Amino acid sequence: MTVPVPGVRIVEGSGGSHPGSRAGTSVAVFIGRLPEAEGKLEFVSSWSDFQTRFLESGMPSGAAAWLPLAVRGFFANGGSSCHVAAITDAETYVAELDLHLIALEAAEVGMIAVPDLFHDRNDAVADEIRAAVAEHCSALGTRMAILDAPADPAPESAETLATRLKEELLATQTPFTTLYYPWLKVPGLTAGTTQEVPPCGHIAGAWARSDALRGIHKAPANLTLLEVSGLSWDLIDEEHARLHAKGVDCVRLLPGQGLTLWGARTLSDEPEWVQINVRRVVNALTQDIRMATRWVTDQKELNTERLRAIVRNDVTAILTQWWRRGALKGVAAKDAFSVTCDDTNNPGSPVGPATLSIVAQVAPLHPAEFVTIRVSQTRAQN
Template identity: 40%
Template sequence: MPSQNPPGVFVTELPSGVRTITGASTSVPAFLGYTKASANDDPSAAPEPFTDAERVVPQKIRSWQEFAARYSVQGIAKELADATEPAAIHTLQRCLPLAEAVYGFFANGGSTCYVVGFTRPQSAVSPEELKGNTDARTGLAALETVPEVTMVAVPSLWDMTADASAEKEAPAPDHAAGVGRMAQVVKHCTEQRNRLAILDPPPGLTPAEAAAFADTLGSRDSDDAAFTALYYPWITVPGVDAVERTVPPCGHVAGVWARTDAERGVFKAPANQNLRGALKLQTVLTDDQHGELNAKGVNCLRLFPDRGLLVWGARTRSTTRDWRYLNVRRLVSYLADSVHQSSTWAVFEPNDERLWATLRHSVSSFLTDQWRQGALVGRTPDEAFYVICDDTNNTPKTIDDGKVICDIGVAPVRPAEFVHFTITQIAGQSGEAPKAT
């Protein structure tokens, strides 16, 4: 401002110094699956299709139209319609589960996803290939550099367990190999802590076989189980090439998660929601069958009269009280990720009461907002959470070590999974006519 000013009013804007926490992403899945090599793509297409080198690294996709153009879905459909050799047919059909999953995600309310492709659909994918390489940005390892991913699904997983066959019938999936690849996906999610694996059992299982399969996925008391969601059965869809086919439900379910997050919040269980873009279920369940699967930690898709196909389960595979429900696990991951991403400013700040007070204020304000939205249980914020960052947990030793400790406790809401009504019949008045007086 000039040193000499005419008479008037002058305004100077100063930063408030208040640090706020912004909510992290919750609705971005990563899909891993087979995609056709780009040799026969039309270079004049808009947007231009990805090259082979681009298809094997994570690519951000914002619409079904973008995916279809970038990964040559029309080209796959045309080649499949013209193919006559069983080997060529099986190879091309292996590219479609990924496309169906991405279509189902956007059809059910998703807005953004990442895709990691494998461009040799004629061959099985080894555990090393699925694990990938961080430097080359391939496979699951590539997703370590994409922090906004919060769900991981592999719609082509069961095709990845065997090479394409030259016989008329497609090869049967290798269940043991599939369980091993599932374990890799879950291990990745557990290590990252901010994402969950959406898994599908093998196709064609009966309810009893699906329950038995769930038992092969490892201990339900482990940390891994809390980052795992298993959905059954597979679904029949109209087909991106207008040919009906049965596909795993992981892409459609990811869209339901995203839709629930947008409409209600990550704290709302992603269940009792319509499954858009699905024609029918591969297996229609009874209540007794559903009860058995629910006890195994399997989330079921159900058909209800006048309501259509619904997602009717919101559990992780965990048996522990803290992590039994999907929305609780996802809410805590969301809170931790939000605080982590929005508190990097504190690194290298003077470690004193002013820093502790600023951290307490920013975290408390963020959690108060979550409580007001209904994410936390309690009549008051004090009942819903606590934030401790003072000299009780920041001792001279921790300060000398360069550490700032902020202890946070939250009371997340849990879904009303079982709603019980007790009906009592009240005896009516006597049926005798009143006597005249």
């Protein structure tokens, strides 16, 4: 039997409150081909920073510009920082993608996009890439995949893809997966030009702007998209209704509002995970609880009642902060959440590695049902 490795020890000692670090929910990752970047994985803090790191040899055009334009759209719409994972060779795209995703596991990241997914790629490879990103987000439980509809402007293409993703490819990952339509018309990298691009970069930036202004517990919808001059297809209400029913989030040209992000759904059909903001709040809460309780891996008596009481206090403090921000329902904190870390979910004396189990039930703004979060901290045997 493999003995688990102890977690990262961010606090020493066993007393007092250990407030958790905020998860990087507004930090994006953009993955795509940048042939001259030699497989770099870089942290980028601005559009000019990206240009310095990746575009010293000049501005690309056509499909080669999709990733740079996504990054520019991210910062133009309110993003403040992102990671860029460069793929150097189309033939080894999936292998390089897997390496980047492994490297990103320890990073504080909230969203992942692949702007050049449709660049000279057959459907089978595109499916493999989408599945790898969605599985990564689902396995970690702390980030969302922002996927793009096909370049084909007809709404039927997005509807067909959504059906395939829900029924065939990502059945267990859909709560962590979103799909956006249509493509956007934006200023090109060369002055005086216009180019159609996948919407993921602008969407990720709008998410980050909404996070900063309203908090991640607010649905990232009814947001104006910036640095966009038009859409590849102007939806009518009947078309939008069909896409909405499939979980596709759309950008609309609305009278008096301009180009507006309209819809904040995941691809999930599970009622508790339909809304993006609910999934993201639970992602962030889970990360906060994990971070705040990692110190217990350093304790020599892991399952003492004293230690459980401290952990309950720590987790209760975190959830109270979220409730006070308005992220959880309830007139009083007791109506918004409950924390269990006692004999009922930590029975007896464990044999082998000691594991402390924490169960938190929370009531996000939507839906009304409680959502259960389970976190375990494991200490390896001496």
